[in-house]
Amino acid sequence: MKKTALIAFLLTYSLTYSQAVRKYSNEFMNIGVDAAALGMSNAVVASTNDVNSGYWNPAGLVNLEDGQVALMHASYFANIAQYDYAAYAKPIDDRSAWGISMIRFGVDDIMNTTQLIDGDGNIDYNRISLFSTADYGFTFSYARKLPVPGFQYGVNAKVIRRVIGDFANSWGFGFDFGLQFERDDWHVGLMLRDITTTYNIWNIDEEEYQKIANAIPGENQEPPESTEITLPKAQLGVSKKFEFHNEMSLLAATNLNMRFEQTNDIISTKAVSIDPALGFELGYIDLVFVRAGVGNFQNVLQIDGSEKVNFQPNIGLGFKYKGIQIDYALTDLGDQSAALYSNVFSVKVDLGIFR
Template sequence: MVWSQAVRKYSNEFLSIGVDAAALGMSNAVVASTGDVNSGYWNPAGLLKLEDKQVSIMHASYFANIAQYDYAAFGMPIDDRSAFGVSLIRFGVDDILNTTQLIDSQGNIDYNRISLFSTADYALTVSYARALPIEGFNYGVNAKVVRRIIGDFANSWGFGFDFGLQFESDNEWKVGLMLRDITTTYNTWTINEEEYQKIKDAVPGENQDLPETSEITLPKAQLGISKKFEFHNEMSLLAAGNLNMQFAQTNDIISTKAVSIDPALGFEWGYTDLVFLRAGVGNFQQITQIDDSKKLSFQPNIGVGFKYKGIQVDYALTDLGDQSAALYSNIFSLKVDLDIFSR
């Protein structure tokens, strides 16, 4: 049964976490520079940089290993002017104790009535990229399906679209624009009425109202710029910056009623395209203290990567020194050029 309730704004926040340890080590400042299989997430226009089929996987644990975040992607060129990609994200908490039936109607405690359930969010994204007739310009489009499940209690389906644009100048400066949820992503929840009746009075005076069953994810925009500097000793330095914009008033360092902006900077030092060291800083927030004063918080990230014969392993450590409110996370990812199996 689908209940009709008020529409709730802001949803699907698990899609804002990010993918690929290489990008996370640079504080996600990769909208302009992305050019591999992970571009389906960061900016689908970057898929045009793929020279052959490529796959990527990532795993991360959050909240002291309570939540698991997994990602897998595949990308390939279609021809010299177009490319295709598909990716799947899962963010879930498994084996949650359901104690709503622990005490029966007579007040007796029966531990056999405890059960387990999982809550999980899924996102399947299909990406298409194509070169524009204007030299240096590429664009990409994402179509995504979002599935969210809370045990037997409720589940939802959502649909949305993203649009990305990249430009590379003759002197190798790159500019990228990513528009997420451009049509607003709409989620519709289905509530299991039978399960709801079991839990609505689990806590006297609480949980009396049905949850909202319609959600929309408002559009977001990311504007990026990057340049890679090559040195004669086979070293390189990629410098990148992002302006992450939300069209609402938030705690971002730049915040107005129309738009809020959170800047991010990222750097990648490379040696012979074999070893990479990364660092970045982002998530600048104005945090209100107990005395109503404001404190600026930020999140520094670092990372390291190794690439050899088409296989790349990356690691990122986020939230160094607990500068932000979130806990730090160790993130690993693997990227493989599938042409290594045909050599």
Template sequence: MRKISLLLLLLTALSASAQAVRKYSNEFMNIGVDAAALGMSNAVVASTGDVNSGYWNPAGILKLEDKQVALMHASYFANIAQYDYAAFAMPIDSESAWGVSLIRFGVDDILNTTQLIDDQGNIDYNRISLFSTADYGATFSYARRLKIEGFQYGVNAKVIRRIIGKFANSWGFGLDVGLQFDRNDWHFGLMLRDITTTYNIWNIDEEEYAQIAGAVEGQNQELPESSEITLPKAQLGVSKKFEFHNEMTLLAATNLNMRFEQTNDLISSSFVSIDPAIGFEWGYIDMVFVRAGLGNFQNVEQIDGTKKVGFQPNVGLGFKYKGIQVDYALTDLGDQSAALYSNIFSLKVDLGIFR
């Protein structure tokens, strides 16, 4: 029954922008990758320096010493939606590096019941069909050192492909730019996402759309707007790793996630809204890691009209041995925010171990 109701949700999503260009799109690209980063509440823009940097800050792939691959899987909405990620990155020379990554967020085997009742009013279960809805994001990253010592930059070119069964599909394109600066064991990072306002163009099958629109009583039969944009966002980060004599380390990091519109974020104005995040990673002999973080700070309005601050706590564990790293994250530990619990696993491998 939950998958049946998804059909109506998809119809609503298509129709929500019938009068204007949609300004919120491609939200699946904001979920995040790498259980290690998610365990720190995504506060990694300054510290990231591996294959996953193509997502968090492409400047970070310059810190790679060899080829590296990463995989991640997560389930959302009571295992209805599946989120998968794969990435590869490698240095070109001492001054540059490149990488590529792919994200898929999809719901499969959704029941299409629009043809359940035939023209004579008879129910025929053989008329039920299945379809899938999936969002794909392919990112191509390039990074290079600047002539100023400690500075490096990276650029992402993104291709977005979104499919809703036979009803509609779209293509989108966008750019990200990232900067990192290292000085005296302090690390600073700036990530500008969708700086050109990622633009999606939808192709809607009028005949198929008419069938699902007609299946909902009172539904607007007009085709929804075929264009949508993703507004720019910025992330500013600072981090520092502390090393202790007993082979233990502590990485402390913070992010300021900025959107250039008024929202329910902790700091909100008509020009910019800011959602802070903080993360910690305790490490022992660069083999065992324990992580924790707080993020997604929101002003949540209560039933009585008052507001309270909601936030999302995350925790995680990691284990690395001879170039193979396995990480786990539990996002939204507790009942502080409206986000759903998610168990996330990721794998990272240095391909140099096979040489």
């Protein structure tokens, strides 16, 4: 029943309203990757400097000293939806680097019961079939240091593939641009997502789609528009790492996540809406890490007409030894926001340890 309700939501969201709610297309690409970053509420645009920079800010890839791989897994909607991520990055020379990553967000083994009852009211369970719905994001990254000391930039080329059983599928293409600046241990980062807007072109099997549409009592839906557009977004971040004499360190970072529209974000105007995030990472001898963060501040309308500020607190742990780093994050600690909490695990490996 949970999967049936979820796929009904996914079909309605991804198909029927693809044109009317175009500004929320490809939202699976905004969830985030790397448990270390998620534990800090994603406030890493300025500080990211490893293989995961391909997602957060490709400019950070130039800090790689050797090849790295990263993997992550998380479950959402009571383990119904699975979110997986894999990435690889490597330096080209002392001034440039490249990387590639893949994200999959999907629901598998969904029962298709649209043909369960025939026109005469007869039930035949043999007509139940299984299908999956999945969103894929493939990102190709390039980063390079600028001639100006302290500045570096990065570019992402993204390919989006979305599949909903035999009913519909789409291809999408877009670009990101990232910039980082470092001076006196202060880091500033700017990430511009979907700078050219990202277009998704849907191919809809009208016969299969009408089977679903006609299965909804009292409705006769037409196939939706075949084009989605993802509007640009921006993230501005600042971070600083403090070193202490007892071999401990503290990384403090903040992000301003901006959409160029009016939303429920805590700062919202007709021109831009801003959702701030704040994250901390306490480290000991670069071996053990404890993280915490808060973000996703939203003005939520209550039943009585008043507004309440909801937010999402996160915590995380990390362990690093000889080039292998394992991280864990618990997102939405305390259920202060509408988002569901999730346990996130990730691993990062410096390939130089195998030489």
